[in-house]
Amino acid sequence: MNKKTKNIVVTVLMAVLFIGFFLWNIAKEQTEFSDSERRALATFPKVTLEDIVSGEFMKEFEDFTLDQFPVRDGFRSIKAFFSRYVFLNKDNNDVIIEGNHISKLEYPLKEDMLSHAAERFNFIYDKFIRESGAKVYFSVVPDKNMFIAEKGGYLALDYAELVSSMREKMGFAEYIDIIPMLSEEDYYFTDSHWRQENITDVASHIATSMGAVFSDEFTVNTVETPFYGTYYGQAALPVAPDTMKYLTNPAIDFCTVKSYETGKPVEVSVYNMENAKGKDPYEMFLSGNQALLTVENKLSSNGKELVIFRDSFGSSLTPLLIQSYSKITVVDIRYINSAVIGNMVDFENADVLFIYSSLLLNNSLGLK
């Protein structure tokens, strides 16, 4: 090819690229939701004179063009590839990949967030628990960066400082240390959560620390659908999916789970197999995020009750603990205001467990 031909080829190729993508953009049907990012995508904005004059239309149009670009996920993968393998960036949009694990940078430790969480927990304790005679426990679930960050030289929280700070702020609760029982194998590769099949020792330690009896005899069941966790889509790189497993025993098989999402009790599943095939398969545990649930163990007559204040990590832990109690009440104060809990939960002589992940404690503004 001579220089003249090259210049014609360059010009024609670029014209085809620009005009081709322009036409593709125009012709392409709008996508409303991104499965890989789990968010609604911007669609073509309404055209009003007011929005054009204020510049609002143009901003929304730019969002639309970014969100609706043809083969968007493919382009995101190209970017992720170049970021990781060409520019050798340690993270891409804060998403890190260490070994088989995908995770997200969580740094630095935000003392104000810990204070907010502790303030909410203290409020609940002072208002509803102090006079009830309940025994109160507290535990922190470290995110998986605790185990993978140092290996890859990533920034990570000072977990010792986090625990120490929370213990100091929650003097009313006895701390149950589960950190020594955990390692990177206990977490999904493509998701932030822990694997239920790997935390029976954690559940046992928590139960026995609260004076309950615990048996680690479970049947391991496997979900056939591959599990693409929340980090999978964010990483935008080809990574093998996880396999999701869940544990059963007679107490779990015969328990009744009721959700009070609408005020009236509605029976839901311990393991929701529809959710297991859905966009966020981890929501199979206790049917996903619910403000208030009760789990009743029909096989138990010990009369022991447990109230768990938790985030999503508690969803997979709770079924393991039901064997030790007659009833567990599960409260998620991200979805219910702390001030109204007293109307719905009886703390009289119950065990109370506050169990939260470091991810939530360090980003606790959602706690009501």
Add this chain to the structure above:
Amino acid sequence: MLFSSIPFLFYFIPCVLVLYFISPRSLKNTVLLVSSLIFYAWDRPKFAILMISAIVSGYIFGLLIEKFREKPLGKVFLVLSVGSSLAMLGFFKYTDFFISTFNSVSGLSVPLTGIALPIGISFYTFQILSYTVDVYRGDVAAQRNPISLAAYVSMFPQLIAGPIVRYSDIEKQLVSRSHSFDGAAQGIRRFVVGLGKKILIANALGELCDTFRASDDKSVLFYWLYAIAFTLHIYFDFSGYSDMAIGMGKVFGFDFLENFDYPYISTSVTEFWRRWHMSLGTWFRDYVYIPLGGNRVSKVKWFRNIFVVWFLTGFWHGAAWNFIVWGLYFAVLLVLEKLWLKKLLDKSKAFSHIYVMLLVIISFVIFNATDMGEALRYIAAMFGFGGVPAYSAEWLYYLRSYAVVLVIGIVGATPLPKKIFTKLSEKNEKLFNVIEPVVLVGLMIVMTAYLVDGSFNPFLYFRF
């Protein structure tokens, strides 16, 4: 609208190119004008009215100045033209600066106006100024076709970030210009390189600078990392934009002058300013420095001229004291070089490179500070004052994470890659003729991927 955005690359440019090249020669300037107005009005439609009024005023004054050039009235029109242009620039860019300075000095609290800065006002005002002054000097004839003049002032490739194109440089091309595959391919190559500088290097380093600013884990070495990253960021950001402007100009048949010539290889500050933002430097030289007498006056007046030019250069960049200090900082260095330093610098190339880069890095810390207090704090911290630790976990992490971009930035700021490319392509011309189109398309796809993936894409020179 940013060049490095999806709406520009995949909506605006395809439409403009098709319309431009299917239009007859007589309508090409009209297409350029209309598309430039849409481009400009995209972010703040109101400001387009301001630019149109500046163009109309420049057009009328140009004709009047030419008509009365030999008479005293010509000077009156020139003064009116320059005065009205500067008044507009002063009102929109500097009103709140003057009010806040007045408040600080007087202790009063006159409320600020909150006037938003119209994008590119400093660039197009200077272009109109140079046009009317050149007409007055008789260097160019007044443009009788309002569309041609409007197309020159508003031409979108150089409208918001320069280079400051002189009317005299493209006067003939406004009337008659040729279009060819060779020119288009050259322009495309330059545009893609500029876009790469902006998206792949400048934006990445901009992220690093933002991360530093938000960090609570600052250290001496992190301050240095920030200062070096910003120095590279501003070069790749601004020169990338200039490359894109020059490239697009070529596609449309215009030859804009170069704006950067590897400034970071300079061996003196004087040389640095011959290589950095050349269109601004030559503008101040031709319209301020030389009219004041340049260096053909007494030493005192010569240095006064330098200080005036550099005060204005700093003030042109932004309505804040740190920009003025930044400009005067260079004035002091230039004077020192003219008095003593130049002889010393000529003795050692290595020392002179270190000297220039150290002072330029510090200058950009002043430049990018929110105020002079922050600038001084940052500079003090870089030299270990202020009680910050020597290093921190974040410094190490971000150094590792951005090491490749930093190295590419440092090497890319020198002529080395261009030299290597030229040598290799001369030796393997046929192979390179095949590779080049593939690489250009590949680069465009990668850059599109970066744009699609992220919304981080601020452009620094907008505020000027």
